[in-house]
Amino acid sequence: xxxxxxxxxxxxxxxVDHRFHHLEDLRTTLSLGVLxxxxxxxxxxxxxxxxxxxxxxxxxxxxxxxxxREDRLLIEARLGRxxxxxxENRRLRELLDSASRVGERVLIAEVMAVDMxxxxxxxxxxxxxxxxxxxxxxxxxxxGVMGQVVHVSPFSCTALLITDPNHALPVQFTRxxxxxxxxxxxxxxxLELAHLPTNADARVGDIIVxxxxxxxFPSGYPVGRVSQVRTDTGRPFxxxxxxxxxxxxxxxxxxxxxxxxxxxxxxxxxxPAPAPDGR
Numbered sequence: 001x002x003x004x005x006x007x008x009x010x011x012x013x014x015x016v017d018h019r020f021h022h023l024e025d026l027r028t029t030l031s032l033g034v035l036x037x038x039x040x041x042x043x044x045x046x047x048x049x050x051x052x053x054x055x056x057x058x059x060x061x062x063x064x065x066x067x068x069r070e071d072r073l074l075i076e077a078r079l080g081r082x083x084x085x086x087x088e089n090r091r092l093r094e095l096l097d098s099a100s101r102v103g104e105r106v107l108i109a110e111v112m113a114v115d116m117x118x119x120x121x122x123x124x125x126x127x128x129x130x131x132x133x134x135x136x137x138x139x140x141x142x143x144g145v146m147g148q149v150v151h152v153s154p155f156s157c158t159a160l161l162i163t164d165p166n167h168a169l170p171v172q173f174t175r176x177x178x179x180x181x182x183x184x185x186x187x188x189x190x191l192e193l194a195h196l197p198t199n200a201d202a203r204v205g206d207i208i209v210x211x212x213x214x215x216x217f218p219s220g221y222p223v224g225r226v227s228q229v230r231t232d233t234g235r236p237f238x239x240x241x242x243x244x245x246x247x248x249x250x251x252x253x254x255x256x257x258x259x260x261x262x263x264x265x266x267x268x269x270x271x272p273a274p275a276p277d278g279r
Contacts, residue, residue, distance in 0.1 A: 105258035107131060109139075111251060112156065119186050121147075121161035121248070127256060128155040136216055138257040144222035144245030145169070145210060146254055161248055162223070163189050171223050172211035176201050179211050182223060182242060189249065191224055193240040198231045202240050218259040222246075 107127060115122035127133050129152050137149040139159045147167065151158040160167050163184040171182045171193070178200060180193040196202060206226040212219025222245040230239040 107133075107256040107258075109133075109157075109254050109256050111254065119165065121164035121167075121184060121186065122150075123147075123159050123161065123254075125149075125157050125159060125254065125256070126155070128153050128157050130154050132258075133157045133256055138217050138221070138259065140221060140255050140257055141246045141251050141253075143247060144224065145217065146246045146248060146251070148216065149256070159254075162191060162244060162246075163248060168194075169217065169223065170211045170213040171208045172219075173202070174207045174209055175203075178202065179213070180208075180240075182208065185241075189244070190227070191242040191244060193242060194237075196238050196240050198233070198236065198238045200238060202226060202229050202238065204229055208242055218257070 109125040109127040109131075111123050112126050113124040115124075125133075125139075133149055133152050135149055135152055137157075139146045139148060145162055147159045147161040147164070149157045150160045161184065162169050162182065163186065165184050165186045167184045169182045169191075170179065172179050180196050180200075182191040183194050185192055193202070193208075204226050208223040208226065210217040210219055210221040210223060224242040224244045226240060227243045228239070228241040232239075
């Protein structure tokens with residue numbers, strides 16, 4: 001009977017609360033009292049979830065930063081290669097423009113190696129007799145004369161630069177037509193005009209070109225510019241220094257030139273022109 005009475009009382013109470021909401025304040029008070037307990041119970045789970053998210057976020061950021069760093073290095077490497085290719089294309093365009101100005105048959109060759117001897121100036125090119133290269137063949141770049149071929153193999157050839165002490169080149173002043181012999185000075189990367197009298201009309205800034213004498217180099221190719229003139233009344237010859245026009249130390253590509261009527265049969269037995277004083 002008591003159980004039935006309790007049930008009936010509870011039902012009556014719920015009915016009254018449903019209609020008149022008399023217990024709303026009581027539930028609000030109870031919920032406020034239980035809230036700290038709920039927060040305390042859920043705190044470990046929320047902390048674990050936050051730590052997991054933070055760890056995943058940190059790991060993801062580290063991985064993303066590493067990937068971005070690798071991408072940046074790759075892009076920089078590609079940009080560097082593109083810059084090198086752009087510079088190479090520019091040099092090739094200059095060579096082709098120079099070839100069109102020369103008006104002779106030419107062949108582009110790539111520099112494979114440089115002689116490390118400090119008293120010698122030689123370069124190894126990737127063109128040989130199979131490509132038509134021959135002894136004595138002129139070598140130029142977009143700016144001027146570089147030297148001549150002194151050794152030929154089927155797949156490569158060696159060129160002696162005009163700054164080598166054993167190289168002599170007949171030249172001429174464009175200003176007054178004065179002729180001289182330009183001899184290499186080796187390590188100084190410059191030329192000197194041999195046996196030029198002290199009273200010769202040579203001035204700083206004069207442009208020197210090939211004279212065409214000797215039949216090895218066609219006339220009119222730029223050789224260099226006079227950088228220094230020294231005269232001494234006690235000496236019969238002036239000291240004239242010429243800076244080469246060609247970029248002898250920086251070229252990667254050069255031009256092998258066939259002058260009019262020139263070929264392997266013309267200069268194959270002819271050694272490079274020696275310096276006048278026997279060097």
